[in-house]
Amino acid sequence: GAGVSQSPSNKVTEKGKDVELRCDPISGHTALYWYRQSLGQGLEFLIYFQGNSAPDKSGLPSDRFSAERTGGSVSTLTIQRTQQEDSAVYLCASSLGGGAGNEQFFGPGTRLTVL
Amino acid sequence: GQSLEQPSEVTAVEGAIVQINCTYQTSGFYGLSWYQQHDGGAPTFLSYNGLDGLEETGRFSSFLSRSDSYGYLLLQELQMKDSASYLCAVRSVTWSWGKLQFGAGTQVVVTP
Numbered sequence: 001g002a003g004v005s006q007s008p009s010n011k012v013t014e015k016g017k018d019v020e021l022r023c024d025p026i027s028g029h030t031a032l033y034w035y036r037q038s039l040g041q042g043l044e045f046l047i048y049f050q051g052n053s054a055p056d057k058s059g060l061p062s063d064r065f066s067a068e069r070t071g072g073s074v075s076t077l078t079i080q081r082t083q084q085e086d087s088a089v090y091l092c093a094s095s096l097g098g099g100a101g102n103e104q105f106f107g108p109g110t111r112l113t114v115l
Numbered sequence: 116g117q118s119l120e121q122p123s124e125v126t127a128v129e130g131a132i133v134q135i136n137c138t139y140q141t142s143g144f145y146g147l148s149w150y151q152q153h154d155g156g157a158p159t160f161l162s163y164n165g166l167d168g169l170e171e172t173g174r175f176s177s178f179l180s181r182s183d184s185y186g187y188l189l190l191q192e193l194q195m196k197d198s199a200s201y202l203c204a205v206r207s208v209t210w211s212w213g214k215l216q217f218g219a220g221t222q223v224v225v226t227p
Binding site: 004033035042045048055059103104106108 | 119156157158159160163202204210211212213214215216217218219220
């Protein structure tokens with residue numbers, strides 16, 4: 001596609017429910033990233049994929065968070081047993097490679113609200 | 116530890132010049148990037164400095180001084196559409212290549 005797409009754009013859920021957030025990167029981009037942005041804050045790194053493997057999961061806040069990538073393309077971020085502090089905008093980005101200076105292209109984000 | 120600091124807000128009039136500073140304390144610092152984010156929008160890449168000095172891209176320039184652990188983004192001939200948050204981000208050789216640490220962002224408000 002023309003850009004990174006994410007779905008859903010908005011998700012409202014109840015505390016304790018599981019949610020899945022989807023990211024479709026730009027075709028041909030081997031690197032994919034997930035970030036979280038809370039109101040008025042900068043972007044918080046969550047996880048980085050190179051192909052289907054995740055060399056860096058250091059930003060995942062707890063074991064309730066997991067992510068996978070299949071076919072070197074689509075990625076899903078899953079949050080189990082959601083908590084109110086999980087409320088944020090979840091942004092996905094992709095790049096041609098993971099090397100320094102490689103511009104990251106961001107999707108529009110999924111706004112998650114946990115009631 | 117790791118830290119990244121930038122001012123929270125800067126206000127300027129159309130046509131003016133604005134400099135947004137970013138200071139970092141990053142072990143194994145490798146490079147500094149700048150992104151622009153309009154309200155409710157996705158961040159978009161502006162520039163990357165891997166070496167000391169000035170990088171110029173149209174009305175925007177970015178500077179890095181490794182010895183001072185400092186960089187800045189210079190916005191010239193400000194336009195109303197430049198009202199946005201500007202995020203600096205660092206890479207480190209001690210992290211994976213894919214990891215960027217972002218600052219909290221500087222909100223630039225352009226007034227007529």
